[in-house]
Amino acid sequence: MGSAEEPTLAELGEAGLIDQLARFAPPGQYEDDAARLRLEGDLVVNTDLLVEGVHFSAATTEPFHVGWRAAAANLSDLAAMGCLGALGLTVGLVAPAQTPWPWVRELYQGLRSCLDAHGGGEVLGGDCSSGQHRIVSITALGLLPPSAPGEAPGSGAPVIRRCDGRPGDVLVCTGSHGLSRLGLALLQRSLPPGPCQLLGDGLVARALRAHQLPVPRFDAVRALHATRPAASSWRVGGTDSSDGLVAAAAAVARASGCHARLDRAALPIEPGLAQLAEGERWCLAGGEDFELVLALESPWAAALVAALDGSHVIGRLASGEGPPGAITWLDGASLPSGTGGFHHFEATRGRGGPA
Structure with missing residues (x-):
């Protein structure tokens, strides 16, 4: 049972819940059956699900962080397509009737905070239902920027697509990998005491933040625009690394009809993480780092790495x-086994589920 201060969803009822959720959206947004947007440009739409026991659990994830991560995962996919921000998102929520209202409130506070900090946009509406498990479904909407002045007619908006890599392209990632997986291990208390002592307070704090408050890399897309060589047309292959660094590189290579060759000496791994037995594997396949993995012509790749702090050249695309x-x-040489990344319906345990 809830109380006057903290009712359950059953006590609020559907109408009461919608009234509460409307506070997180612009005035009047929840009064109609659908949201209306006036658009000028190419629309990008993405939907992601977060499922309790697969992507999060009460043991490792506060509801605020569930909301932040749900928003960030979708915003990251907009950035991976070339958007510079978000128009907004809709929220589908499934939760048991006994769920306390504060859990939902903090979830939406996390969503709203991520939007305010990264990408902008509004909560445009959504739906809610009772169910046995908590599920958060987010649909995010963004616009691609217009073509740059002087771009060839008919070239279209500057989109990032997995299929736009070419043999000889340099592979660039926008930041370190493996920190989110380290953060999850810390929250699950699954690291032995010895390795924990090697990490240091600074790395521990960065790992926890990487897992709980990931950052969609719209700044990297802006850097792409700022560093494009004048003689280069817009052609960027890419995706985000939500399912792991290797999975991202392989996805770009596969869609582009190429093979990917990674430089083991240039892996984007924090020195402290590299000391752990699992460090390299988590860098390659830990997942949920939400960086971008991009395939670029060499001059553009060099300019981007010089301008974007934390970015790395990690390899290249090749024919084969x-x-x-x-x-x-x-x-x-072959990569270590178990570095293919996260795949739904094949995993025995979710990334953010119980230890």
Whole structure:
């Protein structure tokens, strides 16, 4: 049972819940059956689900962080397509009737805080239902920027697509990898005491923040525009690394009809994380780092890395025999087993689920 201060969803009822949720949206937004937007440009739409026991659990994730991560995952996909921000998002919520209202309130506070800090936009509406498990479904909307002055007619908006890599392109990632997975391990208390002592307070704090408050990389998209060489047309292959660094590189290679070759000596891994037995594997396949992995012509890649703090050249795309999407080290050696990234319906345990 709830109380006058903290009712459950059953005590609020559907109408009462909608009245409460309307406080997180512009005035009047929840009064109609759908949201209306006036658009000028190419619209990008993305939907992601967060499922309790798969993407989060009460043992590791406060409701504020569930909301932030739900928003960030969707905003990251907008950035991975070339958007510079968000128009807004809709929220579908499933929760058991006994869920306390403060859990939902903090969830929406996390959503709203992520929007305010990264990408802008509004909560445009959504839906809610009772159910046995908590599920958060977010649909995010963004606009691609217009073509740059002087761009060839018919070239379209500057979109980032997985299929736009070419053999010889340099692979660039926008930041370190493995920190989010380290943060999850810290929250699950699954690291032995010895390795924990090697990390240091600074790395621990960064790992927890990377897992709980990930940052969608709209700034990297702005840097792409700012560093494009004058003689280069817009062609950027890319995706985000929500399912892992290797999975992202392989996805770009596969869609582009290429193979990917990674430089083991240039992995984007924090020195403290590299000391752990699991460090390299978490860098390659930990997931939920929400960085961008981009395939660029060499001059553009060099300019981007020089301008964007924390970005790294990690390898290149190449032609080769066999099916597209094959991924090895630069010398042709195979990557360690278990670095293919997260795949739904194949995993025995979710990324953010119970330890």
